[in-house]
Amino acid sequence: MQELDISTSSCLVEQEEGVLFVTLNRPEAKNAFNPAMLLGMYRAWRRLDEDPALRCAILTARGNTFCAGMDLKAGAEGDQGASEEFMALMAEVPNLHWQALLRDNRPAKPLILAVEGYALAGGTEILQGTDIRVAAEDAVFGVTEVARGLYPMAGSTVRLRRQIPYCLAAEMLLCGEHISAQQALDWGLVNRLVAPGSTLQAAREYAARICANAPLAVAAVTRSLREHQECMAEEDAMLASDALAGPVFASADAREGMRAFKEKRPAQFRGE
Numbered sequence: 356m357q358e359l360d361i362s363t364s365s366c367l368v369e370q371e372e373g374v375l376f377v378t379l380n381r382p383e384a385k386n387a388f389n390p391a392m393l394l395g396m397y398r399a400w401r402r403l404d405e406d407p408a409l410r411c412a413i414l415t416a417r418g419n420t421f422c423a424g425m426d427l428k429a430g431a432e433g434d435q436g437a438s439e440e441f442m443a444l445m446a447e448v449p450n451l452h453w454q455a456l457l458r459d460n461r462p463a464k465p466l467i468l469a470v471e472g473y474a475l476a477g478g479t480e481i482l483q484g485t486d487i488r489v490a491a492e493d494a495v496f497g498v499t500e501v502a503r504g505l506y507p508m509a510g511s512t513v514r515l516r517r518q519i520p521y522c523l524a525a526e527m528l529l530c531g532e533h534i535s536a537q538q539a540l541d542w543g544l545v546n547r548l549v550a551p552g553s554t555l556q557a558a559r560e561y562a563a564r565i566c567a568n569a570p571l572a573v574a575a576v577t578r579s580l581r582e583h584q585e586c587m588a589e590e591d592a593m594l595a596s597d598a599l600a601g602p603v604f605a606s607a608d609a610r611e612g613m614r615a616f617k618e619k620r621p622a623q624f625r626g627e
Contacts (some may be wrong), residue, residue, distance in 0.1 A: 361402055366395025368402070368418075373410035374562045375403050382418025385526065387426035388456070388477055390441040396455035397448075403462040410566045410573070412462070413558045414485060415469040421494070424476025457484025458510040465577050467561050469554035470494045470545075475533070480509035483518060486577065488545040489557040494536040496544065502531035519543050528550035569608040575599040 356376070362368045367378040377399045386392075403412050416422060422544060445451050453459040456477060457466070461484055468485040470478075472494060479496045482488060490496075493560040498515065500507040507528065516524040519542045529533065539545045549557045579599055603609060607627045615622035 359402070361395065361398035363391040363395035363398075365389055366399070368395060368399045370409070373566045374559075375399060375406075375409050376411040377412055377414045379414075379416035379422055382420070384426065385420040385423035385473070386416045386418060386478075387423045389426045390502070393452050393455040394441045395442070397444075397451050400454060400457070400460075400462045403464055404466075410570060411465040411466065411467060411562050413467045413469060413555070413562055414481070415555055415558065416471065418472070418488060420472040421470045421474040422478030422481070423473060424478055424499075426482075453509070456481050456509045458508075463574060463578065465565055465573065467558045467565075469558040470496075471551060471554055474597035475499050476507070477505075477509055480507055482512050482544070483514040484509060486580070487558075487561050489547050489549060489554045489561070490536045490539060490545045491551040491554050492536055492548045493551050494539070494548075495533050496536070496539050497533040498527050498532065499531045499533070500612040501529065567621075569603075569606070569612060569622070571606050571608055572603050575603050 356369045356371045359368045359370060365379070367376075367380050369376040377396060379392060381387060381389065381392060399412070403409050403560075418426070441451075445529045446452070450459045452522060458480075465487065466485040468482055468488040470482070470488070471491040472484060472491070474490075474494060475497045476499050477500050482496070498507050498511045506512075512528060515527060517523075523542050534544075536545070536548050540548050608622075608624045611624060612622045
């Protein structure tokens with residue numbers, strides 16, 4: 356595992372072959388978001404997009420709490436702990452924090468989430484910007500902003516109702532209560548539950564399966580999954596999907612995949 360120079364004290368960014376690992380690193384503060392963490396996450400997502408060697412990313416955290424949301428104390432103090440670099444970059448990229456939290460400008464490659472412990476408020480909001488989600492059996496989720504007199508601005512009022520049934524999204528958003536890992540699985544909010552301490556290994560397994568597939572095909576499927584949602588008429592979504600499919604079928608990877616199947620061997624994809 357190689358740590359990258361875009362890491363910050365609150366967000367470790369590492370690379371292992373084609374997988375980018377983004378680790379929230381404020382366990383003493385329940386991994387609540389602060390400027391240094393947001394800066395590291397923003398850099399990580401942009402690196403994921405820019406580096407063709409990277410195929411997907413895993414988002415996880417150190418400690419027994421995945422994320423308790425925004426650091427409300429820091430917010431009340433006017434972000435006095437923000438670094439000069441964070442503030443300077445915010446002047447150039449006003450939605451930097453929303454990009455960091457996967458609300459805006461999500462990276463085009465698949466994102467895998469590994470959750471241990473509590474994932475509350477922003478911890479559950481950022482979950483909705485990921486594609487595949489693994490949770491420990493004792494994990495706890497919740498969009499709890501209304502209980503603090505706040506509004507979930509990282510996208511939950513829009514995304515949550517598109518990802519789980521409307522009435523369950525309404526329950527989470529309006530009651531502001533915790534839900535168990537089993538409820539999250541039953542409601543379709545996460546893919547899989549595993550024993551505490553093993554979420555990262557399960558996330559690695561998903562990453563390996565994604566990395567074994569053709570990069571162009573994975574990119575096109577990821578884009579269609581995210582963009583062609585229920586808000587589009589089915590006919591329009593099908594046309595948009597067809598536009599993505601054409602270049603995939605015309606690629607060298609598609610020809611390699613079919614040859615490998617015929618020859619009964621693993622395919623050697625090159626992203627071409």
